[in-house]
Amino acid sequence: MAEHPLLIFPAPLRSERLKRLGSGGRKVKLPDAQQQASRLAPQFKRLQEAMEKQRLILQSTSLGIQPEQTLVLETVGSVERFINAVKKISGLEWLGELELTDIDPGDGFEDERDPDKKLTGQLFLIMTDRRALDELLSLFNKWREDPEAPFPKGLAPMKDLFRYHLRTIRPWDAQDRIRDTGLWEDWKERIEHGQETVPFEVELWYRNDPNRRQKANAYLENVVQTLGGEITSQCVIPEIAYHGVLGRIPIKEVSQFLLQVDTLADFRLFQCEDIMYVHPVGQCAIRIPEDMSETQHIGQLVDSVLPRGEPIVALFDGLPLTKHRLLDGRLIVDDPDGFESAYQA
Numbered sequence: 001m002a003e004h005p006l007l008i009f010p011a012p013l014r015s016e017r018l019k020r021l022g023s024g025g026r027k028v029k030l031p032d033a034q035q036q037a038s039r040l041a042p043q044f045k046r047l048q049e050a051m052e053k054q055r056l057i058l059q060s061t062s063l064g065i066q067p068e069q070t071l072v073l074e075t076v077g078s079v080e081r082f083i084n085a086v087k088k089i090s091g092l093e094w095l096g097e098l099e100l101t102d103i104d105p106g107d108g109f110e111d112e113r114d115p116d117k118k119l120t121g122q123l124f125l126i127m128t129d130r131r132a133l134d135e136l137l138s139l140f141n142k143w144r145e146d147p148e149a150p151f152p153k154g155l156a157p158m159k160d161l162f163r164y165h166l167r168t169i170r171p172w173d174a175q176d177r178i179r180d181t182g183l184w185e186d187w188k189e190r191i192e193h194g195q196e197t198v199p200f201e202v203e204l205w206y207r208n209d210p211n212r213r214q215k216a217n218a219y220l221e222n223v224v225q226t227l228g229g230e231i232t233s234q235c236v237i238p239e240i241a242y243h244g245v246l247g248r249i250p251i252k253e254v255s256q257f258l259l260q261v262d263t264l265a266d267f268r269l270f271q272c273e274d275i276m277y278v279h280p281v282g283q284c285a286i287r288i289p290e291d292m293s294e295t296q297h298i299g300q301l302v303d304s305v306l307p308r309g310e311p312i313v314a315l316f317d318g319l320p321l322t323k324h325r326l327l328d329g330r331l332i333v334d335d336p337d338g339f340e341s342a343y344q345a
Contacts, residue, residue, distance in 0.1 A: 028076060028119065031108025033163060037144040039107060040162065043169050044137050047071070050171045051130055054273060061222055065215050066129055069273050070095065070172035070205060073124040075165040076109045082124070085157040091132025095125040095205055107167060121165070125172070127205060174270035177278050186280035188258050191251055197229070199248045199281035204274050206241040213243055216274035220245060223268055227253045246281065306330065 031039070047069070054067040086092045103109075103119040111117040128136070136158075142149055143162045151159045178184065183200070190198050202220060207213045213236065221231045229249030236243050249269070257267045270278060306329055319340055322333050333340070 027112040029108070029110050029112050029115075030164060033147040035108050036163060036166070037147075040140065040166060040169065041144065044140055047133060047169065047171060048137070051133055055130070057271070061219065065219055067273075068127055068129050069133075070276075071124075071126045071128055072168070072170050072172050072176070073126065073161075073166060074100070074103070074121065074168040075124070075161065076103060076119050076121045076167050077165050078122055079157055079161050079165050081157045082161065085155050086126060088152075088154040089132050089135055091129040091135070093127040093207070095127055097125065098123040103167070109167060121167070127207075172273075172276075174267070177270050177275050181277060181279050183278055183280050184258065187251075187254055191255055191258065195251055197248045198251050198254060199232075199246065200269075201279040201281050202245040202247065202275055203277045203279070204243040204245065205276050206243045207274075216243070217245065220247075220272055220274065223272055224249060227269065229253070 051067055051069055054069060058065050058067055083094060086094055100121045100123055101118065103121050105111065105115060105117065105119060109119060111119065139151065139155065139158050140162055142151070143159050147159075147163060187198050204213075204216050204220070207216060217231075217234055224231055224247050227249045229247055231245055231247040233246045234244070254267065269275075311332060319335070320327060320331060320333065322331060322340065
């Protein structure tokens, strides 16, 4: 093994070095086409491997579900007419996008005037089946062999994506499904308290096709049942593109994955492609006194003691009963839209 890295210098090429990306007409230095192709090729290979792994997992079920995966595409700058191009490829389903304002420079992408400046871009989320992924790979290979090759009508934005914008393409994975949800900490605490089951809330990718939503729920239920758990309820709200599921599983099924956060990715529940997020479910308990005179005493105590000091600001998802005697003199409600007038209580 060489003591120092080997430097291989390619033949000099005339490169499209600068292109205006993002807002304000700022110029972003771009990688050349050869560098882009070499960097993206392994990412597409990993997508194929992940799709094959999903196919093998689904073979063990009798639900008749075809393998799919959610693709995460991080771009530098915005890709014009990209959504229209996605709709041209059968088997691709648009899930959503996010504006990015803090992309680290690298991989040949950097601001011309300030190489350390954060870049702007977009994060696209797309569901794909195996055939659509093959077509996407075919388009990439066509561009890779000849960056100037014409693309079919309506798919030119894909060529711009590969050449000028695409920084990363990868599957939405188990770590994405649990990142920043507090699930790991919640489950560890439940083990320490000796709970036998752990509740969870799953937010599924919303599918416009009702049949596809039903299959997603059926597969999730199958996975939960193989873990010895159960689905307790399901909620679909088309108006806000929401599909949520509540369930619980035995604590013994998750304890081995709680040694560290990274091992949660091996848990079968988090490998379901239709899952967007898995959240912990909160609990609350109210003590009901045997002697109801206690509640009367509390009411008398509240009536006699008014709060002091500066008020605390709070945002309510709903309107308190401002005329209730226990709130009288203790709550100032700012109701600029006049919601209180519509309340019957």
